[in-house]
Amino acid sequence: MSERNFYIDYSRCIGCQSCVQACAECDTHRGVSMIHLETIQRSESVQTAPQVCMHCDEPICAQVCPADAIKKTPDGIVQSSLKPRCIGCSNCVLSCPFGVPKYQVEIDQMMKCDMCYDRSSVGKKPMCATVCPSGALAFATAEEIQRTRRGIAINSWKFGNEEVKTKVFVIVPREVERVNVELVRISATPAALPEDPYDVALMLETAK
Amino acid sequence: MAKIPIDIPQIVEQFGPHLNRVPFGGWVASEEEDKMVKTHCCFCGQQCGIQLRVRNNKVVGWEPWEDFPFNFGKLCPKGVKRYMQDEHPDRLEFPLQRIEGKGFERVSWDVALDRVASEIRRIQTAYGNDAFAILTGASLTNEKAYLMGKFARVAVRSANIDYNGRLCMVSAGAASKKVFGIDRSANPWSDIPKAKVILVAGANVAECAPITTDYLWQAREKGSKLIILDPRLTPIARNADLYIPVRSGGDIGVFNGMLHVMIERGWIDRDFIAQHTTGFEQVAETVKKYTPEYAAQIAGVPAEMIVRAAELWGPAPTSFLLHSRGIEHHSKGVENCVAAINLVIASGRIGREGCGYAMITGQGNGQGGREQGQKCDQLPGNRDISNSEHRKYIAGVWGVPEESIPGKGLSAIPLVEAIHDGKIKGLLSICFNPTVSLPDANYVRAALEKLEFYVAIDFFLSETARYADIVLAGSLMEEDEGTTTNVEGRVIRHRKVVNPPGEAREDWKIICDIAKRLGPADKFQYASPHDIFEELRIASKGSVSDYYGMTWERIEENNGLFWPCPEPAHPGTPRLYEGGKFGHPDGKAHFIPVEWRPSAEMPDHEYPIILTTGRVVSHFLSGTQTRRIGGLVDQYSQPLCEMHPRLAETLGVHDGDFVKVESRRGNVVVRAQIVKTIRPDTVFVPYHWPLDRSANNMTVRAIDPVSNIPEFKICAVRVTRVEQPHDAIAQLEVQAGGVR
Numbered sequence: 006m007s008e009r010n011f012y013i014d015y016s017r018c019i020g021c022q023s024c025v026q027a028c029a030e031c032d033t034h035r036g037v038s039m040i041h042l043e044t045i046q047r048s049e050s051v052q053t054a055p056q057v058c059m060h061c062d063e064p065i066c067a068q069v070c071p072a073d074a075i076k077k078t079p080d081g082i083v084q085s086s087l088k089p090r091c092i093g094c095s096n097c098v099l100s101c102p103f104g105v106p107k108y109q110v111e112i113d114q115m116m117k118c119d120m121c122y123d124r125s126s127v128g129k130k131p132m133c134a135t136v137c138p139s140g141a142l143a144f145a146t147a148e149e150i151q152r153t154r155r156g157i158a159i160n161s162w163k164f165g166n167e168e169v170k171t172k173v174f175v176i177v178p179r180e181v182e183r184v185n186v187e188l189v190r191i192s193a194t195p196a197a198l199p200e201d202p203y204d205v206a207l208m209l210e211t212a213k
Numbered sequence: 214m215a216k217i218p219i220d221i222p223q224i225v226e227q228f229g230p231h232l233n234r235v236p237f238g239g240w241v242a243s244e245e246e247d248k249m250v251k252t253h254c255c256f257c258g259q260q261c262g263i264q265l266r267v268r269n270n271k272v273v274g275w276e277p278w279e280d281f282p283f284n285f286g287k288l289c290p291k292g293v294k295r296y297m298q299d300e301h302p303d304r305l306e307f308p309l310q311r312i313e314g315k316g317f318e319r320v321s322w323d324v325a326l327d328r329v330a331s332e333i334r335r336i337q338t339a340y341g342n343d344a345f346a347i348l349t350g351a352s353l354t355n356e357k358a359y360l361m362g363k364f365a366r367v368a369v370r371s372a373n374i375d376y377n378g379r380l381c382m383v384s385a386g387a388a389s390k391k392v393f394g395i396d397r398s399a400n401p402w403s404d405i406p407k408a409k410v411i412l413v414a415g416a417n418v419a420e421c422a423p424i425t426t427d428y429l430w431q432a433r434e435k436g437s438k439l440i441i442l443d444p445r446l447t448p449i450a451r452n453a454d455l456y457i458p459v460r461s462g463g464d465i466g467v468f469n470g471m472l473h474v475m476i477e478r479g480w481i482d483r484d485f486i487a488q489h490t491t492g493f494e495q496v497a498e499t500v501k502k503y504t505p506e507y508a509a510q511i512a513g514v515p516a517e518m519i520v521r522a523a524e525l526w527g528p529a530p531t532s533f534l535l536h537s538r539g540i541e542h543h544s545k546g547v548e549n550c551v552a553a554i555n556l557v558i559a560s561g562r563i564g565r566e567g568c569g570y571a572m573i574t575g576q577g578n579g580q581g582g583r584e585q586g587q588k589c590d591q592l593p594g595n596r597d598i599s600n601s602e603h604r605k606y607i608a609g610v611w612g613v614p615e616e617s618i619p620g621k622g623l624s625a626i627p628l629v630e631a632i633h634d635g636k637i638k639g640l641l642s643i644c645f646n647p648t649v650s651l652p653d654a655n656y657v658r659a660a661l662e663k664l665e666f667y668v669a670i671d672f673f674l675s676e677t678a679r680y681a682d683i684v685l686a687g688s689l690m691e692e693d694e695g696t697t698t699n700v701e702g703r704v705i706r707h708r709k710v711v712n713p714p715g716e717a718r719e720d721w722k723i724i725c726d727i728a729k730r731l732g733p734a735d736k737f738q739y740a741s742p743h744d745i746f747e748e749l750r751i752a753s754k755g756s757v758s759d760y761y762g763m764t765w766e767r768i769e770e771n772n773g774l775f776w777p778c779p780e781p782a783h784p785g786t787p788r789l790y791e792g793g794k795f796g797h798p799d800g801k802a803h804f805i806p807v808e809w810r811p812s813a814e815m816p817d818h819e820y821p822i823i824l825t826t827g828r829v830v831s832h833f834l835s836g837t838q839t840r841r842i843g844g845l846v847d848q849y850s851q852p853l854c855e856m857h858p859r860l861a862e863t864l865g866v867h868d869g870d871f872v873k874v875e876s877r878r879g880n881v882v883v884r885a886q887i888v889k890t891i892r893p894d895t896v897f898v899p900y901h902w903p904l905d906r907s908a909n910n911m912t913v914r915a916i917d918p919v920s921n922i923p924e925f926k927i928c929a930v931r932v933t934r935v936e937q938p939h940d941a942i943a944q945l946e947v948q949a950g951g952v953r
Contacts, residue, residue, distance in 0.1 A: 017430050019419035019448035021830045026293040026844050030274065035240035048858070048868065048888055051448045135277045136288040138423035140430055155434045204889040205446055205458045206859055209514060 009144050011120060011134060012158055013055060014176035017141035020044065020053030024133035024142055031121045031132045039085075039118040040133050041104070050203040055142055057133065058083060058105045058118035059160075060172035066097035066106055066117075074115070081172045082122055086115040102164045102186070150176070159183060215640075215664035215680045219316045221904070222941055227316065228674035229303035230836075230948045234843030237271045237300035244268065251278055252708045253697065254292040255352065255690035256833045258574030259284065259424045260699035261292050262772075265691060265710045272299035272691060272711055282772050283402065283699065289423040290831050290848060297842040298689060299711065303673050305686035306715025317674075317684065322716065322726075325683050329641070330730035332666040332682075333369060336639040342619070343372050346628055346637045350644025351378035351575075351582030353720070354695030354707060355760075356745040358578065359593055359752065360724055361643065362586030365619075367611055367736050368728035372622030373637060375589040377645045379625035382579045383920035384546030385536065385572035391547070392554045392803055393789075394796025395757055396595065397580065397702040398571035399563060400533070401775070401787040406431035407567030408533035410438045410525050414464060414553050415539020415926075419448035420830040422537070422573045422700070432533075438525045442467060443539060444825055445855070445897055446890035455521055458892050460513030461825045461927040464540045465809040468552035470508025470519040471526060472559060473500045480527030485561025489793035492804035496555055499806035511809045513892070531567035532560060538575060538827070542925040544813045546917045552807040559804075564790035574700040576834070577690070581698030584758040585749060589622040593749065594756025610752045611736060624921040625651070626914060633660035641727075643670040643687065643720060646835035648677045649903050652912035652923040655879045670723055675837045676903040686717035693719045695742040696768060701787070703773035704763060721745065754779070757796060812927045813915030816894070820876060820929035822860070823895040826908040827926075836901035840948040851947040852902050853886040854932065857893040861885065866934050871952075873935045874898060876928050879910030882938050883952065896932060900925070904950035905942045 020042065028038040045052040064083045067075035074090035075097060077083045086097070086106075091114045097106040098115065106117040121131035125144070129135075134144035143150070150158050158174035161183040175184065201207055217224065248267040253260045262281025266274035275296050277286035308325035309317040336345050347369065349361045358376075365374035386396040393399070405411065405428040418425045429449060433439055441450040442459045450456040459467055475481050476497055486493045505516035512519065526532060534557050540549040554570060562568035574580050586593035586607075593610075596603035598621050608615040623631055629651060631637045640661075651657045661667065661680045669678035670687040678684050691710040698704045713719060718726075721742055728737040739745050743765060754761040762778040762785075774785040795802045816823055831848035832839040839845045854872050856864075866872055868887040873880050874896065883898065883906060891897060900908040913928040937943075938952060945951035 016452060017426075019423065019426055021289055021419060021423050021448075022848055023288055023290045023293055023423070026290040026848070027288070029844070030293060032242045036235065047886070051446060051451050051890055053448070130277075130279075130286075132277075135279065135286045136293060138284075138287045138289055139419070139426040153431070153434060155436070201889060203446055203451065205891055206857055206889070206893045208456070208458055209892070211515075 009146050011057065011131070011173040012143045012145060012150055012176055013057065013173065014141050014143070014154065014156065015054045017139040018053050018055055019139045020051065021138060023136045023138055024055050027132040027136040031124065033119070033123045037109070037116065039116060049201065055133070056103060056105060057142070057173060058120065059103050060120065062170040062172070065100050065102070069096040069100045071096065078122070080126070082120050082125070084119050084122065085117050088114055091115055102162070102167070102169060157181070162186065214311065214313070214682055215667040216662050217679050218311050218313050222945060224316065224674070224679055225945055225949045230673070230841045231302050232843040232846055232948060233297045233301045233841060236273050236296065238268070238273055243274060247273070249276060250708050250710045252691065252710060253705055254288070254295060255577055256291050256295065257422060258576055258579045258700040259422055260577060260697055260705055261288055261424055263288060263292060265296060267710055270711050272296045283701070283703070284424045287424050287427065290845060291833055291839060294842045294844045297844070298838050299691065301673070301841055303841055304714055304717070305672055305674060305684065306717050307686055308716070309684040311682045322718070325685060326726050326730060329668045329683055329727055332639060333731060336665060340638050342370050343622065344637055345369060345371050345639040346373035346632070347371065348625065348628070348640065348642040348645045348647065349374065349376040349587045351376055351381060351579045352577040353582060353644050354578060354693070354697055354742065355581040355585055355704070355749060356695040356742040357720055358582045358587045359585035359749045360721055360745055362591070362593060363611060363736070364724050364728055367613055367733055368731045370617065370619060372619035373589065373628055374587060374622060375625045375628055376582060376587045377625065377650060378576065378579055378583045378588070379921060380650055380923060380925070381538070381575040382572065382583055384541035384543070384917055384922045385550055386583055387547045387920040388550030388554060389572065391805060392551060392558065395789060396583070397758070397776070397789065398574070398700060399789045400569035400571055401701045401703070402428050404567055404569055404788065405429065405533050406435065407531060408432055408437060409531045410440065410529040411533045411535065412440045412526060412556070413449065414442040414534070414536040415541065416535055416537030416573050417443065417445070417447045417539070417827060418573070421575070421828050423830060425573065440522050440525055444892045444895050455518065455525060457512070457514055457518045457522060460892065461823055461895060462543060462812040463512040464549045465545070465552045465807055466503070466508040466511030467514070467519055467522065468556060469500045469503035469807065469809070470505050470512070471523040471556060472496070473503040473508065474505065474520055474523035475527040475559060476500065478523070478527060480523070481559045482561025485793065486559065489795065490558055490802045490804055491799070492806070493559070495806045496804045499808060526556060526560070529562070532562045533568070534570040535573055537573040539926060542922060543927065544915045544917050544924045545810060546922045547919045548807045551805050555804060555807070558802045564788065564793060569788070571700070578697035580700065580702060581696070581704065584698070584753070589624045593752035594754070595758045596756055607752060610748065613736070626916050626921060626923055629657055629660050632663060635663060638665045640664050640667045641670070642677065646675040646677045646837050649835035649900070649907055649909065652909050652925060653878050653914040654907045654909040656914060670720060671837070672717070673837055673841065675835070685723050686715070687720040687723060688713045688717060693721070693742065696746060696765070698776070699773070702775045704760065704768055704776060705773040706765060706768050813924050814913045814928045816929045820931050822930050822932055824874065824876065824911055824928050824930040825895055825897050825926050826900045826912060827897065828901065829899045832899070832901040834901070840901065846948045851952055852881065852883050852899050852906050852908060854883050855886050855888050855891050855897040856932070857891050858887050858889060859893040860896070861887045864932055864934065866932070871935050871937050873933050874911060874930050875933070876911035876913070876930045878913070881906055881908065881910055882935055896930065902950055906950045906952060
């Protein structure tokens with residue numbers, strides 16, 4: 006069987022938090038969940054987005070760590086900080102373009118998604134990708150994804166001028182080759198914003 | 214007596230709900246010698262496969278069961294955290310007796326059971342057999358559901374037994390029976406991704422049946438079109454091709470309007486209709502006046518949406534209808550379902566791969582629980598208690614004279630009304646928490662207080678069990694074994710994982726022990742639930758829901774068997790109605806014309822807003838279990854009142870403000886959640902909480918004339934901004950009914 010990889014399809018997410026609850030259940034996580042489920046803006050929409058560690062080819066969290074506490078395993082998994090080394094400085098927290106590492110005050114250490122290393126390193130799926138009811142999180146072969154998904158899987162990102170390649174893929178519409186993240190102008194004029202796509206009152210006024 | 218013996222905060226302190234956050238023995242790594250038991254979730258009708266991890270007869274964790282061919286390892290948050298109900302500090306471990314002013318004290322099983330039996334007989338001697346009633350539940354296994362029906366008719370000999378599936382599946386079941394002649398989802402879930410258009414009516418799939426989401430998304434990946442009807446833009450509606458924000462109670466407008474357009478444009482299967490159905494002409498006549506414009510007024514949506522729905526559904530090569538409580542919880546719930554199903558048979562798209570229809574069963578054994586004879590009008594095998602042939606057959610199975618079997622009793626709401634009216638004096642309940650789950654909760658609480666004697670079987674002291682004179686410590690799903698029948702009609706095996714703790718007993722043993730004290734000991738001599746299943750097989754033989762060909766061994770080997778399965782070599786029936794053969798004696802599907810009519814209580818100038826109620830993903834039904842699990846309470850801790858910003862503006866309410874939601878019957882004070890994803894004429898409050906946070910304080914005690922389902926989905930309320938309450942109930946923990 007070919008190698009299985011981790012895929013995120015944000016469009017499938019239903020915000021149920023199975024991933025959050027199951028992450029805490031992984032043997033090595035001991036009740037602490039490492040995945041983030043972002044509720045985009047509940048007042049405007051029901052959209053949610055799960056965020057696991059993307060496991061960058063060149064993890065910036067590790068590069069900026071002054072204590073050399075963050076290690077990547079040969080199979081490409083970026084681990085949580087090493088307890089004896091982590092100094093709790095939060096450089097990694099500030100530098101990660103995906104907002105993944107979190108500094109845990111109670112234990113004075115950075116913890117993050119390690120793709121359930123105790124499971125995935127022995128051929129099991131990570132907890133979140135096993136339980137996800139919507140298939141927004143999947144641990145599958147490239148062939149399985151090609152066969153079952155309309156979109157394509159990409160792992161190339163551009164944050165401003167910074168290009169990032171990740172071990173984790175996201176599923177996007179076919180025409181997309183790379184996810185470009187630009188700075189958002191906060192002071193955009195209301196007229197330039199798209200019409201409220203999930204406002205039920207507007208739907209009732211003007212059917213599409 | 215049936216009154217709460219001490220103040221509620223004192224009861225809560227002793228019996229909870231408290232939160233369990235850590236597995237038994239702490240967060241320790243799994244060990245090689247841990248026993249893994251393949252079983253199923255105890256919660257909803259999806260009945261997901263899961264493996265529970267056991268160490269020293271304690272459930273300490275779980276593992277996904279990726280081979281089970283329904284959920285393939287997937288679980289919702291309730292399934293993930295379900296094991297935290299085991300080894301719970303609130304667990305009842307011995308029988309209790311009510312002491313006025315003191316609370317509950319421990320008694321021996323003999324004392325408790327003797328008291329139950331003598332009170333049943335005392336009440337029946339004084340007031341007649343039917344003055345003692347039984348309320349049961351659809352989360353019971355098939356074996357227990359069967360046993361409860363037999364217990365009521367053979368041991369207690371009361372006509373008055375009904376179950377909480379009355380709040381759940383009865384509208385869907387009655388509609389299916391009327392149209393198709395069989396009450397079951399017509400297709401296995403594997404047919405859903407093969408449909409080119411899917412209509413989901415009144416089903417918040419993402420929160421109430423999360424595992425079904427992937428089946429919908431699989432279809433979408435292949436280019437299928439998805440139509441969603443819901444007053445709220447739910448997570449699945451976000452990605453639908455067509456989302457119709459129907460006004461609660463206006464669904465018939467959409468369905469009849471769609472059929473009107475389909476007939477007009479020739480998108481019906483005239484050959485199928487001629488060969489395999491009856492009654493189409495009357496339906497066609499009825500929907501003539503449902504022009505898109507007329508239908509739109511009823512549905513409360515733009516006419517273009519109804520036309521668009523017909524354009525998607527009408528000409529599709531394959532299609533699937535899914536419906537759920539959103540259209541069923543109405544005083545016209547059966548009619549809503551019939552109108553939806555008319556769209557299926559008019560298209561002729563049923564009984565084939567990728568073509569069909571299903572109701573999304575709510576409770577764990579919502580399907581099997583409504584077949585085994587625990588309904589007020591039913592005998593095992595979905596038989597009719599008023600049919601003399603059916604009565605004779607079951608009398609033979611039970612070894613009792615036919616005339617000893619009581620007739621049709623009262624369904625749940627009239628039963629509670631009879632308690633309120635003083636006609637029913639005694640009650641036994643199991644697997645039912647009516648003070649939280651029934652409509653018009655203030656009335657329900659007042660009714661309970663009128664009982665002379667109330668015995669509750671439960672594993673936690675539910676809000677209703679607080680009223681009991683005797684509480685019998687029963688069993689969790691994982692502490693007993695048996696079968697359930699899932700949303701697809703697939704009969705599956707629940708394995709015993711651990712023993713009940715302390716002196717708690719398996720529910721079936723408790724029931725048999727009471728039965729033996731009441732007299733007919735020889736009719737309740739079961740050594741195990743397996744013995745009960747063997748009797749159930751025979752009782753269902755020859756019926757619509759025929760389990761005769763099933764054995765526990767066959768069910769396990771096949772990862773479940775679909776009924777009907779009439780012979781030991783029969784493979785079961787995953788898909789019904791193949792070849793256009795329906796369940797009625799004439800073999801045809803029966804069109805039934807449906808006219809829209811108003812709901813029991815429409816908004817007016819005094820109560821101008823529609824209240825609709827429902828669930829959230831991290832809680833299950835009345836919350837007896839999920840409000841005791843820390844992770845699930847953290848996820849959604851107290852009920853919120855969802856409202857549109859336009860409505861909020863007219864009310865002067867901001868996000869997070871406290872509001873009083875008030876109907877003619879009662880109110881709650883909860884925080885407001887301002888969202889654009891709901892109709893501006895409607896507010897939503899989820900119903901999992903008790904006391905002053907119970908959405909059912911407001912709901913209306915109106916029922917469908919056929920199914921007797923209550924109208925949970927629409928009543929009239931007014932909403933006002935208020936200050937944070939600080940009374941004793943408000944100060945309880947949120948899971949107990951407090952507010953923060």
